[in-house]
Amino acid sequence: MRKTHSFTCINCPLSCSLELVEEDGEILEVKGNDCEIGRRYAEEEFRDPRRMVTTTVKVRNGILPLLPVVSTKPIPKPLVKEAVRSLAGVVLEAPVEDGQVIVADILNTGADIVASRRLDRLHSAGND
Amino acid sequence: MHKVRKPDLAVIGAGPAGLGAALAAYEAGLKDVMIIERDVELGGILPQCIHDGFGSIVFKETLTGPQYAQRFIDRVEKTDIEVKLNTMVLDLKPDRSITAVNAREGILEIRPRSLVLAMGCRERTRHQILIPGYRPAGVICAGAAQRDINIEGLLPGRRVVILGSGDIGLIMARRFTLEGAEVEGVYEIMDHPGGLTRNVVQCLHDFDIPLHLSHTVTFIHGRKRVEAVTVSRVGEDLKPVRGTERVVPCDTLVLSVGLIPENELSKKAGVALDPATAGPVVDERMETSVDGIFACGNVMNVFDLVDYVTHTAEVAGRAAAEYVLVGRKREREAPLRVEPGRNVKFVVPQILRGLDREVSFYFRVRHPERAVRPNLVVGEKALAGRRAKMVRPPEMVRVKAGPEELKSLRERGEVRIEVMPDTGGGGEGGEEEGDGAK
Numbered sequence: 001m002r003k004t005h006s007f008t009c010i011n012c013p014l015s016c017s018l019e020l021v022e023e024d025g026e027i028l029e030v031k032g033n034d035c036e037i038g039r040r041y042a043e044e045e046f047r048d049p050r051r052m053v054t055t056t057v058k059v060r061n062g063i064l065p066l067l068p069v070v071s072t073k074p075i076p077k078p079l080v081k082e083a084v085r086s087l088a089g090v091v092l093e094a095p096v097e098d099g100q101v102i103v104a105d106i107l108n109t110g111a112d113i114v115a116s117r118r119l120d121r122l123h124s125a126g127n128d
Numbered sequence: 129m130h131k132v133r134k135p136d137l138a139v140i141g142a143g144p145a146g147l148g149a150a151l152a153a154y155e156a157g158l159k160d161v162m163i164i165e166r167d168v169e170l171g172g173i174l175p176q177c178i179h180d181g182f183g184s185i186v187f188k189e190t191l192t193g194p195q196y197a198q199r200f201i202d203r204v205e206k207t208d209i210e211v212k213l214n215t216m217v218l219d220l221k222p223d224r225s226i227t228a229v230n231a232r233e234g235i236l237e238i239r240p241r242s243l244v245l246a247m248g249c250r251e252r253t254r255h256q257i258l259i260p261g262y263r264p265a266g267v268i269c270a271g272a273a274q275r276d277i278n279i280e281g282l283l284p285g286r287r288v289v290i291l292g293s294g295d296i297g298l299i300m301a302r303r304f305t306l307e308g309a310e311v312e313g314v315y316e317i318m319d320h321p322g323g324l325t326r327n328v329v330q331c332l333h334d335f336d337i338p339l340h341l342s343h344t345v346t347f348i349h350g351r352k353r354v355e356a357v358t359v360s361r362v363g364e365d366l367k368p369v370r371g372t373e374r375v376v377p378c379d380t381l382v383l384s385v386g387l388i389p390e391n392e393l394s395k396k397a398g399v400a401l402d403p404a405t406a407g408p409v410v411d412e413r414m415e416t417s418v419d420g421i422f423a424c425g426n427v428m429n430v431f432d433l434v435d436y437v438t439h440t441a442e443v444a445g446r447a448a449a450e451y452v453l454v455g456r457k458r459e460r461e462a463p464l465r466v467e468p469g470r471n472v473k474f475v476v477p478q479i480l481r482g483l484d485r486e487v488s489f490y491f492r493v494r495h496p497e498r499a500v501r502p503n504l505v506v507g508e509k510a511l512a513g514r515r516a517k518m519v520r521p522p523e524m525v526r527v528k529a530g531p532e533e534l535k536s537l538r539e540r541g542e543v544r545i546e547v548m549p550d551t552g553g554g555g556e557g558g559e560e561e562g563d564g565a566k
Contacts, residue, residue, distance in 0.1 A: 008333070010326040013518040014498075034517065051330065052180045054192055055306060056278055063169070065281045068178035068194045077334065084306045098198050117175065117194035 002028070007045045009038045018042040050074035053113065055084045057102060061125035062094030069102050070116045075109040083107055094121040135160040135210070136452045137445075138226060138240035140217050140393065143172020144434050145425025145441045146246035147200040152445025153244075154207050157453055162210040162240070164217055164228055170204065171197035172248055173271065174434070176278045179299055181326070185435035196434060212236075222398040222418055242420045242448040245394055245408065246441065249387040249426040254348075257385050259291075261348030264355075270296040270384035274303065283307055285380025289357050290314040291345045295323035295432065295522075297384025302331035304382075311335075312376055315343040315359055317366055320496070322384075322522055324432070344368065348381060357381055387430045397421060404474035405429035411463060411479045412487040413447035414440055422448050429476055429490070432524055436490060440476075443488075464537060469505060469546025471497055473521070480543070483534040489527045491545050496520045501550040504529050506543050515550050 002023045009016040019031040020042045027046065030039045044050075052074050056066040075083060083106050090102060096119040103113040136158040139146045142165035154161050169175070174182070177193025184190050187199070204211065215230040226238040251269040268276075268284050274296065276282040286309050290297045293316040301311045314332060319342050321328050332339050340359070346368050347358035356377045360368035389407040391399070399408045400417035407428040408416040415422050424444035425437040450456070463479040468491065475491040489504060496518065502525050503513030512529035519525055527545065537543060 008325060008329050010324075010329050013325070013516075013520050013523050015325040015518075051334070052190075054179045056178060056281070058281070064279060066279060068175070068192060068278065070178075070180060070192045070195070080334075081306065098195075098202075116178065116192040117198050 005042075005046055007042050009033065009041050011037045011041055020046050022046065049077040051077050051080050053080055053083045053087075053106070053111070054116070055087050057087055057090040057092060059092045059094050059096065059119055061122050062092075062096070062119045063122055064119060067092060067096055067102075067119050068116045069113050071106065071109075071111040071113055073111045075106065075111050079107050079109060083109075083113075087113060094119055094125070132237045132239055133162070135162040135238065135240045137161045137242045137244065137448050138224075138238055139163045139244040139246055140220075140226075141165065141172065141246035141248055141425075141427070142167070142170045142211070142213075143246065143248050143425065144174060144197065144200065144437045145248065145427065145444075146172070146244070147197075147204055148438045148441030149244040149246055149422070149424050149445035149448070150209050151200065151203055151207070152442040153242075153449040154209055154445075156446045156449035158449045160210075161207075162212065162238070163204075164212045164215050164226070164238075166214070166216045168214055170201045170211065170213075176271075176275045177299075178278050179303075182434050185433065186438050193434075217393060220393045220397040224397070224418075224420055241452045243422065244441075244444050244448055245391075245399070245416070245421065245423040245427050246425050246444075247390045247393060247427045249389045249430050251383070252386040252388055254383060256388075257383075259345055259348055261357075262351055264348065264350040264353050266350070266354030266380045267348060268380065268382055270294070270300045270382050273300055273380075273382050277303055277307055283309060284382075285309060285354075285378070287312060287378045288380045288382055289345070289359075289376055289378045290382045290384060292316060292384035292386070293321040293323055293328070293339060293341075294384040294386065295327050297382065298323045298327040298331040300382055300384070301337050302335060305335045305337065309380075311337050312378055313338040313340055315340045315345060317342070317344040317362055320520075324522060345381065346373065349375070354379055354381055387426070389427050389429060391427060394423070394427070399423070402429075402474065402476075402478055404468070405476060407476075409478045410476060411481045412443075412477050412485065413450075413482070414444035414477070415447060415451075415481075420448075420451055422451075429474065431490070432522060436524065436526065439488060440490075464543050466504075467542065467544040469544035471495065471500075471519075471547040472545050475545045480534070480537070483537055484531055486528060486530045487534065489529070489545055490524055491527075492524055493519045493521055493547055497547060497549075499550045500547045502527050502545070502547045504533070504543070505546050506537055510548075511537075519547060 007018040021029040053071040098118040174193035174197035182196040219227040349356040361372035422444040424440040503510040511533040
């Protein structure tokens with residue numbers, strides 16, 4: 001069956017309104033793009049859209065109660081919510097180093113979730 | 129009385145602007161540099177901006193806000209720049225003398241040989257846009273909600289309406305959704321989104337959050353806690369259209385309705401402000417109207433990219449170092465004013481005193497326009513510019529001009545930045561710059 005999907009290109013301020021026409025998953029045509037980047041973007045958004053994951057995880061005895069984390073590369077868009085939900089259960093102990101791996105290979109995507117800053121231990125918490 | 133500290137440079141604010149300026153001055157040879165910050169740690173607003181998209185121009189890669197800040201914090205920690213955290217500046221005088229206070233040292237008197245203003249900006253509140261209704265809990269600015277969720281671990285509400293489609297509002301629509309709240313919709317008074325397209329797509333479309341353009345909130349219901357808001361369509365005059373009201377039940381109204389440069393201290397120091405930017409009038413060195421006081425970043429005008437904040441900070445920091453180390457002859461000639469021309473809302477720097485260095489002019493357009501050439505124009509001659517497929521008000525434009533182009537500026541008449549339709553052809557001017565994201 002032939003279907004049309006709409007996307008808004010995010011690659012430059014033109015923000016082209018893209019239309020991708022496909023039949024049973026086979027891309028027939030991309031319309032509305034001003035350049036090649038727009039065509040590639042529409043194809044990626046149709047075939048395998050990916051997004052970076054950013055959220056926070058809980059930290060005990062840190063100078064702040066939360067640590068911001070980020071994926072090392074974009075993961076499939078449909079998995080983002082699940083990834084964030086699974087990270088809601090993580091509790092770490094301070095200190096945490098910048099770039100420290102928090103969850104390796106999240107949801108078997110090949111992306112690691114890493115700390116996006118250093119988080120020092122609270123002075124009053126003492127050392128182990 | 130306590131001892132007066134007399135550093136080479138004092139920087140007020142430790143966000144990306146303050147950190148960048150302090151580092152640039154230190155690397156240019158200033159030995160005694162001090163950063164004064166009211167918060168408990170360095171980084172300014174960046175630690176709470178946990179999303180990615182920062183740094184595509186400065187670092188040629190995209191980072192999260194905390195990562196971008198961490199790079200500068202790591203560099204500062206390798207220097208002997210003095211950092212005063214938890215320290216509030218109370219007063220600033222035209223001779224650059226600072227009165228500050230913290231709980232450990234009490235009142236501090238600081239008389240720096242040069243000063244950089246890097247206080248950033250703050251959010252416009254309900255009271256500045258005059259929304260009628262009750263005054264219940266649950267009306268919160270987007271940046272404050274961002275701090276609650278990303279730093280404090282608090283969720284300000286469960287059913288949220290967002291007013292304003294600036295980048296922070298869009299980012300928070302996604303953030304609330306991922307944290308389990310329901311975002312009923314984003315309402316924008318203008319007929320186009322206030323934020324970057326990337327954020328409209330990745331924060332709203334990805335999560336099926338509706339964006340209602342040409343709409344605003346016209347009443348806030350609820351005596352103790354927000355219970356609902358009335359939204360209305362607006363006409364071309366931006367006034368609500370009678371009969372279009374709709375009551376939307378919610379427990380939280382998030383406001384993303386603009387940022388204001390924070391210049392209370394600048395005013396105390398007698399720094400002249402530009403009504404168009406609400407920030408100091410600066411020259412090509414980011415020096416304000418007051419001798420030895422420089423400004424950079426969002427205190428000057430609200431940038432959309434942190435990369436540009438860093439650029440202005442480096443210019444200000446280097447210039448402060450030059451001011452202390454080399455001194456400066458007072459110019460014999462009057463400064464040149466750079467006027468906003470066709471389809472330009474404002475330009476920084478607003479004036480040129482020296483013409484000896486490359487200058488980046490930053491400006492916003494008044495309305496979207498396709499196929500243009502933003503240009504630095506003197507008299508009738510275009511000096512420096514580049515083609516752009518499209519310019520839009522949310523995305524600041526930068527035009528660079530080198531000493532060669534600026535050399536003969538004085539003889540040629542009125543200097544302005546203008547956006548002209550691109551008639552094709554080659555000519556001066558380089559490639560389009562990569563687009564960053566906030």
